[in-house]
Amino acid sequence: MAIFKEHNSNPVEHDRSIEDRRRHHKLVERAIKENLGDILSEESIIGEGNDKKIKIPIRGLKEYQFIYGKNSPGVGRGDGTERRGDIVGEDKSGKGQGSQGAGNEEGEDIYETEITIEDVLNYLMEDLALPYMSKSRFSEILTENSKKKSGYQKHGINPRLAKKRTVIEKIKRKQSMKRTLREIKKPDKIERFPFKEDDLRYYRAKKTYKRESNAAIICVMDVSGSMDNTKKYLARSFFFVLSRFIRMKYNSIEVAFVSHTTIGKEVNENEFFHRGESGGTYISSGLNKALEIIDKRYNPAHWNVYTFYVSDGENWAEDNEKAIQASKKLCEICNMFGYAEILPGTYSMIKNRMVSEINYTNFIAVTINEKKELWTALKTMLKKELSGE
Amino acid sequence: MDYTIRDLERWSERIEDVARDVGLDFYDQEFEIINYRDMIAYEAYVGMPSRYPHWSFGKAYEKTRTLYKFNLTGLPYEMVINSNPCLAYLMNENTLLIQILTIAHVYGHNDFFKNNRLFREGICADYTIGMFKTHADIIRSYANDPSIGYESVEGVIDSAHAIKIQTSRVVGEKRLSYETMKRNILEDYKKKSERYNILEPYTKPEPPKIDKVPLEPEEDLLYFIIEYGDLKEWEKNVLEIVRKETQYFIPQIETKIMNEGWASYWHYNILKKLELPEYLNMEFIKRHNDVIAQWSGSLNPYFLGFKVFEDIHKRYGKDKIFEVRSIERDESFIRRYLTEELCMELNLFSYVKQGKNYVIEDISDEAGWKNIRNILASSCGMGMVPYIRVIDMSRKDKTLILEHVYDGRELNMDYAESTLKHIVDLWGHTVILKTKLGGREIKIVCDEYRKISHI
Numbered sequence: 001m002a003i004f005k006e007h008n009s010n011p012v013e014h015d016r017s018i019e020d021r022r023r024h025h026k027l028v029e030r031a032i033k034e035n036l037g038d039i040l041s042e043e044s045i046i047g048e049g050n051d052k053k054i055k056i057p058i059r060g061l062k063e064y065q066f067i068y069g070k071n072s073p074g075v076g077r078g079d080g081t082e083r084r085g086d087i088v089g090e091d092k093s094g095k096g097q098g099s100q101g102a103g104n105e106e107g108e109d110i111y112e113t114e115i116t117i118e119d120v121l122n123y124l125m126e127d128l129a130l131p132y133m134s135k136s137r138f139s140e141i142l143t144e145n146s147k148k149k150s151g152y153q154k155h156g157i158n159p160r161l162a163k164k165r166t167v168i169e170k171i172k173r174k175q176s177m178k179r180t181l182r183e184i185k186k187p188d189k190i191e192r193f194p195f196k197e198d199d200l201r202y203y204r205a206k207k208t209y210k211r212e213s214n215a216a217i218i219c220v221m222d223v224s225g226s227m228d229n230t231k232k233y234l235a236r237s238f239f240f241v242l243s244r245f246i247r248m249k250y251n252s253i254e255v256a257f258v259s260h261t262t263i264g265k266e267v268n269e270n271e272f273f274h275r276g277e278s279g280g281t282y283i284s285s286g287l288n289k290a291l292e293i294i295d296k297r298y299n300p301a302h303w304n305v306y307t308f309y310v311s312d313g314e315n316w317a318e319d320n321e322k323a324i325q326a327s328k329k330l331c332e333i334c335n336m337f338g339y340a341e342i343l344p345g346t347y348s349m350i351k352n353r354m355v356s357e358i359n360y361t362n363f364i365a366v367t368i369n370e371k372k373e374l375w376t377a378l379k380t381m382l383k384k385e386l387s388g389e
Numbered sequence: 390m391d392y393t394i395r396d397l398e399r400w401s402e403r404i405e406d407v408a409r410d411v412g413l414d415f416y417d418q419e420f421e422i423i424n425y426r427d428m429i430a431y432e433a434y435v436g437m438p439s440r441y442p443h444w445s446f447g448k449a450y451e452k453t454r455t456l457y458k459f460n461l462t463g464l465p466y467e468m469v470i471n472s473n474p475c476l477a478y479l480m481n482e483n484t485l486l487i488q489i490l491t492i493a494h495v496y497g498h499n500d501f502f503k504n505n506r507l508f509r510e511g512i513c514a515d516y517t518i519g520m521f522k523t524h525a526d527i528i529r530s531y532a533n534d535p536s537i538g539y540e541s542v543e544g545v546i547d548s549a550h551a552i553k554i555q556t557s558r559v560v561g562e563k564r565l566s567y568e569t570m571k572r573n574i575l576e577d578y579k580k581k582s583e584r585y586n587i588l589e590p591y592t593k594p595e596p597p598k599i600d601k602v603p604l605e606p607e608e609d610l611l612y613f614i615i616e617y618g619d620l621k622e623w624e625k626n627v628l629e630i631v632r633k634e635t636q637y638f639i640p641q642i643e644t645k646i647m648n649e650g651w652a653s654y655w656h657y658n659i660l661k662k663l664e665l666p667e668y669l670n671m672e673f674i675k676r677h678n679d680v681i682a683q684w685s686g687s688l689n690p691y692f693l694g695f696k697v698f699e700d701i702h703k704r705y706g707k708d709k710i711f712e713v714r715s716i717e718r719d720e721s722f723i724r725r726y727l728t729e730e731l732c733m734e735l736n737l738f739s740y741v742k743q744g745k746n747y748v749i750e751d752i753s754d755e756a757g758w759k760n761i762r763n764i765l766a767s768s769c770g771m772g773m774v775p776y777i778r779v780i781d782m783s784r785k786d787k788t789l790i791l792e793h794v795y796d797g798r799e800l801n802m803d804y805a806e807s808t809l810k811h812i813v814d815l816w817g818h819t820v821i822l823k824t825k826l827g828g829r830e831i832k833i834v835c836d837e838y839r840k841i842s843h844i
Binding site: 001002003004005006015016017019020021022023024025027061062063064065066067068069070071072073074075076077078079080082083084085086087088089090 | 394397398401402405417418419420421422426430433434442443444445446447448450451474492543550551552554555687688689735736737738739740741742745746747748749750751752757761764765768773774775777793797798799800801802804805807808811
């Protein structure tokens, strides 16, 4: 005689798998972090909002065993109309097999997870091994723009009339009147009981100072003929992640885009990322344009200015001296001036000169020789910035 | 639930009587009624009430839950554990008829567990639950030991899982001692050198290498690593635990088609004898057809096993099916009893990959059915696991040489390389795998720094 037991007699839900699932999640997260470099250089993340989900294949979590490859034969079941040579399925390289034999039930273990860009940035933060920065560290502007309600007062302007409080005052007065009537043994029925001037209450408004930190990012990019699509696309990823980071630190942020060949001009974001031009290169032209913008719009006394410059390092020799001078000026007025060289050609001399001649602590130069190095380059730049020196 | 536990007990009693009448022989049966969440959890932990901690179970849980959430998979009606007494879980969401059908199905499994040779010889059903519990406790104690720690234990389990299925392929095999093996080899050699065929020219047989490790190719990789590796005591114990638990599952892997076929055969025949009221009978027909339904493109083991057992019964009578369930395993079952007529009735076909497509190679007709049967027989049970064995170990630097016994199916290189890395993690020295790729013999080398190269 079989025994029957009812299992869920226990009202407290016990989830035995919770620990193993937590561990699994943790490993998934670790795998994501290890793949961050690849994710950042994916073109698709550029220009997306924080909520945009990105799919990442995770390699770290496969349970490897010796398994057969794709050349093993299998057996299937049909309806009798099949003929030799019929095509029954297609190998969609990994995305599940078109047809499976009785033997190979285990399909390919493709594992994808979705995370938002914000998650990516948080992971980056962790990877940089820095504490979450505190805003107070950066120069701030106190603004008087907000007022806070704080308590009540008897006088005030109409928009601040505290209706509920006023009604309460009136009820209080009415009750005390009733009580008095009862004390003097009179019927406590009151026909009409209007508001009086005395009942009115107003909110007291207290001025508060809001700390605001403002930042301006000036992105300068060389769009001359030598900057081909690969370089531009790397540059874009680079700017994208940098600006995301700075956005995390400041309440309000303004970004200006400057593209240059032999003349620098300010462009909008779309043009900046998508339009290419041809012609020679004067690095100084872009930098001077940046200086001009800062001078006109972003007074360094009130703004935290960041200037990032990306190029492939090819500059016309006669311009080198001017470029160095402009860089020095930028270093003087900016929180940070970052210089990145992407896939530099053999003619690139300027970086060495810059590194040796610009002796400012807020000057950072990096070189990105291949896609993979984007991550390290970003780390170098951000580490300095985030540690707040 | 529009029925009570008492109802189930009554039905179970009737089912048990019928099962005994028709000749099933089973362990005492226990049922536990659980909800779907518990069912997902039991599925992840292969039914064991207690299992050592590892993320792969968490992963399995998430996978099933996600698939279930998006309705991509149903949950099993039941889960049966091969133990004595036999333990089975029923889901409380199911209708009365499903419960009746499932209970009958469970008695089929129960009988199979108790009588099939692989289970009888390979597993001690009395201690199953306790064994898994003890293993879980040991692993937890290592994880909690400050001198070992969770992550170290996890690393060893990761690697052990990678090769756990590369184990002995003969259930219940007795392992010969080193001395015996050596003696056998020497005797063989002696016989060979004494007796030779007078019609053939005399060739002196090669003297055997008796100081070689392993003396004979070893298919149980975990055993070999425990025996000859440089592992710490606790690491050996972890490997031994993984190895023992795998051995428990081997009979189930080897008899999937038979086991499910047998249980389906009996739930069908028992329910027919129960004289169900009309409203249950309709549902019975439908549910039974669901269980043995054709899956898109692939073969449903429930269906295949069911059909073959029905056919054996028709051709050889009732006693024969009981004999078959006792002595066969999937491979021999298919090879012996999947006939031409059955192949044709089931419209089986075989396919191979050509370029990007899977193309039908053979269909079930006079010329093709044997090939189809052979492919099926050699790819079921342990046939779906590549056969890898240790053939040599260098005495000098402990380089390990593995051989993939090639049967026409190539290894997935990606997986092979990563698995080799796991072996190196356990072995600590260079590991070389010999296999064939694209018709060429190749060697994949993974050195002690986990660097892969091909020769």
